[in-house]
Amino acid sequence: MAAGTLDRLFRPNKPIPRQIELWTGITVAASVFGLWCLFTYGGIVSGDFLPAPGEVWAAFVSTLSDGTLLKHTRVSLYEIYLGFVLSSIIAVPLGIFMGGFRIVAAAIEPVVNFMRYLPVTALIPLLILWVGIGLEQKIAVIFLGTFFQQIVLIADVSGRVHDDLYNVSYTLGASRWQVVTRVLLPATMPGVMDTLRVTMGWAWTFLVVAELVAASSGLGYMILQAMRGLHPATIFVGIFVIGFLGLVTDLAFKWAKNVLLPWTNIR
Amino acid sequence: MGQVHIDEVSLAFETRRAGRVVALEQLSLAVPEKQFAVIVGPSGCGKSSLLDLVAGLKETTAGQCRVDGKVVTSPGADRGMVFQSYSLFPWLTVRKNVEFGLSLNKVPPKERSERADHYIGSVGLLGFENAYPSQLSGGMKQRVAIARALANDPEVLLMDEPFGALDSQTRSLMQELLLGIWEKEQKTVLFVTHDIDEALFLGDVVYVMSARPGRIIDTIDVGLERPRHYDIITTPQFIEFKRRIMSSLHAEVEKAMNLN
Ligand SMILES: Nc1ncnc2c1ncn2[C@@H]1O[C@H](COP(=O)(O)OP(=O)(O)OP(=O)(O)O)[C@@H](O)[C@H]1O
Numbered sequence A: 001m002a003a004g005t006l007d008r009l010f011r012p013n014k015p016i017p018r019q020i021e022l023w024t025g026i027t028v029a030a031s032v033f034g035l036w037c038l039f040t041y042g043g044i045v046s047g048d049f050l051p052a053p054g055e056v057w058a059a060f061v062s063t064l065s066d067g068t069l070l071k072h073t074r075v076s077l078y079e080i081y082l083g084f085v086l087s088s089i090i091a092v093p094l095g096i097f098m099g100g101f102r103i104v105a106a107a108i109e110p111v112v113n114f115m116r117y118l119p120v121t122a123l124i125p126l127l128i129l130w131v132g133i134g135l136e137q138k139i140a141v142i143f144l145g146t147f148f149q150q151i152v153l154i155a156d157v158s159g160r161v162h163d164d165l166y167n168v169s170y171t172l173g174a175s176r177w178q179v180v181t182r183v184l185l186p187a188t189m190p191g192v193m194d195t196l197r198v199t200m201g202w203a204w205t206f207l208v209v210a211e212l213v214a215a216s217s218g219l220g221y222m223i224l225q226a227m228r229g230l231h232p233a234t235i236f237v238g239i240f241v242i243g244f245l246g247l248v249t250d251l252a253f254k255w256a257k258n259v260l261l262p263w264t265n266i267r
Numbered sequence B: 001m002g003q004v005h006i007d008e009v010s011l012a013f014e015t016r017r018a019g020r021v022v023a024l025e026q027l028s029l030a031v032p033e034k035q036f037a038v039i040v041g042p043s044g045c046g047k048s049s050l051l052d053l054v055a056g057l058k059e060t061t062a063g064q065c066r067v068d069g070k071v072v073t074s075p076g077a078d079r080g081m082v083f084q085s086y087s088l089f090p091w092l093t094v095r096k097n098v099e100f101g102l103s104l105n106k107v108p109p110k111e112r113s114e115r116a117d118h119y120i121g122s123v124g125l126l127g128f129e130n131a132y133p134s135q136l137s138g139g140m141k142q143r144v145a146i147a148r149a150l151a152n153d154p155e156v157l158l159m160d161e162p163f164g165a166l167d168s169q170t171r172s173l174m175q176e177l178l179l180g181i182w183e184k185e186q187k188t189v190l191f192v193t194h195d196i197d198e199a200l201f202l203g204d205v206v207y208v209m210s211a212r213p214g215r216i217i218d219t220i221d222v223g224l225e226r227p228r229h230y231d232i233i234t235t236p237q238f239i240e241f242k243r244r245i246m247s248s249l250h251a252e253v254e255k256a257m258n259l260n
């Protein structure tokens, strides 16, 4: 019986019991935390190199109480959401049309593919020259980093909408425009949601890169300052906050998909 | 209403690799209204293409299709189509799928749901109105596709191997269901299949197509009594028809194999 259970857990693509799923995740996370405690409290690595959980907690409490953590977090959140939203509201429709209409693809594909392979980090010096190191620079970095990736991923999704869906709609009397609004758009929605979720993760990367290179506030800046002041615990606070915000955003996207597109989650 | 004329229709594709591929060559046939016409032919002979032409989804290279005398230039709600693949909208429930055509044409919601109810009932899916396609079996999906096409009240129903992906039991149930509905609705049907039993069981007339380029090489007036029941396939007349179609198809399938 026990062998049977174990056997059932290692079948490709098969569901496993909810309880086991949950506890596996908790166990692994707890083990990582345990190892961290072992290395720091056990004196295996120096505190300057890897701060102990207690020190990180203390740094968290102090940056929270003096308001710096909230300030930097607010700046980063503002920058990332502005950059991400700006990018998405242009990339989503453009990507859908690029995948859906060959003529749009022909027009913008060359430019998009050129830009897509330019690492945005290579553009940062130019952007600093053009717009300085303020909010505009962060928005520009996030925008350039996510926009072209989003277009390509979304075009791929809308290009995959099956011809039969269009054909059946025409034979049901749909006009060209109705085919766009009633078939192309809804058919691409799940893929669009997934793309947004994935690119949001990248946006965080670009934001922190931009803040590390040139900024006067934000979580990346806070981390850099902590490094200069030899405060590894504060670096870890910054890292944890970024990780936590990423996790929350990811969950929000998953939740939104289930609520907005219930049909994607039915078995 | 619902007469289909296919007048010396040719269809050729320009391909990069194989050059000009002639799918249909000067093919003519006439389907009177309310007839159940079936087309059988070897794979790749142009059956799907022919239906696409009548539907207006493809353009002829030469010749024309007419429905009630009107030359087909574009797709329209007067010619409903059922595809082999499950072309349901996965984001819509069964009811919304069936109502899709009606909602495009701004039919008032009350009439829309009455018609949807009626056709969901006639394909035996009452109770599944709020299910999504991913929750349905293959046979159920095709029943939704049929209900969706019928709810739009087309003059002509074009069916491209609608039961091709179903297992044989489900398939014969679906054939009987379709005949039951057709006998009530009395629509012109143009039905494509490569299954000879299916063709003879369903059709008033069966057209046999040649290998590519597709032409009509035999026409069988089935004339078996209606309503039909499945044991009809063991009657001597049925078997005789079947032998006749098989022998003309056999040569064509061989040709098709050499072609492809
Ligand atoms: N877009 C296209 N470009 C080039 N050739 C095509 C195209 N569409 C179809 N053909 C060719 O036209 C011929 C007829 O295709 P069609 O799909 O109508 O055949 P079919 O009889 O429906 O075949 P099957 O029984 O396999 O469904 C085939 O030989 C196919 O290769």
Ligand SMILES: [Mg+2]
Pocket: B047, B048, B049, B160
């Ligand atoms: Mg076909």
